[in-house]
Amino acid sequence: MIGMTPPTPRNARRSDALSRGRIVEAAIEVLDATGEAGLTVRSLTAHLSTGRGAIYHHVANKEGLLASAADDIVGRVTAGAGDDEDPEQSIRLLALGIFDAIDAHPWVGTQLSREPGQPAVFRIWKSIGSQLQRLGVPGPARADAGSALVNYILGATAQYAAGPRRVTSDPDRKAYLDDLAARWAQHDPDPIVQDAASHLPEHDDRAQFLAGVDIFLTGITARG
Amino acid sequence: MIGMTPPTPRNARRSDALSRGRIVEAAIEVLDATGEAGLTVRSLTAHLSTGRGAIYHHVANKEGLLASAADDIVGRVTAGAGDDEDPEQSIRLLALGIFDAIDAHPWVGTQLSREPGQPAVFRIWKSIGSQLQRLGVPGPARADAGSALVNYILGATAQYAAGPRRVTSDPDRKAYLDDLAARWAQHDPDPIVQDAASHLPEHDDRAQFLAGVDIFLTGITARG
DNA sequence: GGAAGTTTGGACCGCTGGTCCAATTTCAAG
DNA sequence: CTTGAAATTGGACCAGCGGTCCAAACTTCC
Structure with missing residues (x-):
């Protein structure tokens, strides 16, 4: 009978012990390979060749696991970003580092928009x-400036991660953007829309992201 | 036997006909009342006193339903925002309108970060x-400026919607922020963190959001 | 050597979004 | 007024999800 506790040969303890670190590492591998939707507790246990209970013994829940995975990725960026001589340049490099990390791991982009208190967001702050x-931004203004920049970075990367993201081949990317432009243009005859749609295929996400950072920096220093 | 097609008295056609509009309306009611997690196809059918198949006859899937619901809310804001004499002021009012809408309907904030091509995001653009x-921002720079502002607005509102959001009573809100500040301060002895944590309880999300808009506006006009 | 404690994995649970189809109503054609 | 095709409805059903639980197996320590 299938419902009863079966006398199957029960599990032996693994030689390569499970740990939270190994689980997070495996989760990142699965996320990178199959995307956010591809990470299920089942796919993770399969990847680790283990059972579900074993995982929940080390990790509270999937949410915490995602937060840890994102923190891991963001941690590599913030740790790698040193202090350039020019603080403005440091900010540019930090922002680009996060952008590139999310280009490589799109799931991080959506994860960061979920829970503001999570460690990864805290690192960026x-x-x-x-x-x-x-x-040299003074105290009270610094909170406003930091909030603006962090929110811009999180918003831009989330949109980028959810969009065309890593469409590796140029033809595919062009096809995607052409299609999007066509849908917009068809949907709305407004000249602003038509103009924007016509420029869409030639635009560069990364350059536009950096332009936004520069607009922000100009705003900060001009108000200082 | 329960598995067989039962000879139960079958359904009569409803007097109040179902339509996509009515379904979206009901979805907004459920979302406002019980939050994003509270909207399930089942809760929606219960609210409409109907079955699942009836809904899928009018709506492709839940994703499309959420996009329509968000578009409905955002549409009210963009329609209501007229052209102020000062375009900068128009932008401020538009941004605040979106902020307030997401304050009232937090689920919109998370929804907008999901699919960049969705109609609601298009409206904001x-x-x-x-x-x-x-x-008077010239063509090429306009795309960068628009991208910066839209991404800032989406990022800020998403963070706000996912965070303390509408903690109505002041004591609750203060308790939440005190707790968050304590967790940060305890987690990290860095003076920057300590300073930020100490200012946290007295900060005003809406004012800070507007300050961010002004930073970007300053940057845009200063570069013009 | 044996008891105590930890780690493991799979059965199980309640729930989800989505499909499918028989029953029913509507409405136009004859 | 009859009738049959088309549109609408609602619930049974499915595969899959995150999470709980616990007996079996392994470690460790006395």
Whole structure:
């Protein structure tokens, strides 16, 4: 009978012990390989050749696992970003580092928009804050400036991660953008829309992201 | 036997006909009342006193339903925002309108970060773009400026919607922020963190959001 | 050597979004 | 007024999800 506790040969303890670190590492591998939707507790257990209970013994829930995975990726960026001589340049490099990390791991982009209190977001806040301090932005204004920049970065990367993201081949990407432009143009005869749609295929996400950072930096220094 | 097609008295056609509009309306009611997690196809059918198949006859899937619901809310904002004499002021009012809408309907904030091509995001792009044009920002720079503003607005509102959001009573809100500040301060002895944590309880999300809009506007006009 | 404690994995649970189809109503054609 | 085709409805059903639970197996320590 299938419902009863079966006398199957029960599990032996693994030689390569499970740990939270190994689980997070495996989760990142699965996320990178199959995307956010591809990470299920089942696919993770399969990847680790283990059972579900074993995972929940080390991790509270899937949400915490995603937060840890995102924190891991963001941590590599913030740790790698040193203090350039020019604080403005440090901010640019930090922002680009996050952009590139999310280009490589799109699931991080959506994850960061979910829970503001999570460690990964906290890391970004801290890095931005310290550069703004070096830049000489005074206390009260610094909170506004930091908030603006962090929210811009999170918003831009989330949109980018959810969109065309890593359409590797140029033809595919062009086809996607052409299609999007066509849908917009067809949907709305407004000249602004037509104009925007016509420029869409030639635009560069990364350059546009950086342009946004520069607009912000101009705004900060012009108000200082 | 329960598995067989039962000879139960079968359904009569409803007097109040179902339509896509009615379904979207009901979805907004459920979302406002019980939050994003509270909207399931089942809760929606219960609210409409109907069955699942009836809904899928009018709506492709839940994703499309959420996009329509968000578009409905955003549409009210962009329609209500007229052209102020000062285009900068129009942008401020538009941004605040979106902020307030997401304050009232937090689920919209998370929805907008999901699919960049969705109609609601398109609406925001269009409104911002037309104000930037009135502001005299030239073509190539307009795309960068619009992208910066839209991404800032989406990022800020998404973070706000996912965070303390509408903690109505002041004591609750203070308790939440105190707790968050304590967790940060305890987690990290860095003076920047300590300073930020100490200012946290007294900060005003809406004012900070507007300050961010002003930073970007300053940057856009200073570069013009 | 044996008891105590930890790690493991799979059965199980309640729930989800989505499909499918018989029953029913509507409405136009004859 | 009859009738049959088309449109609408609602619930049974499915595969899959995150999470709980616990007996079996392995470690460790006395």
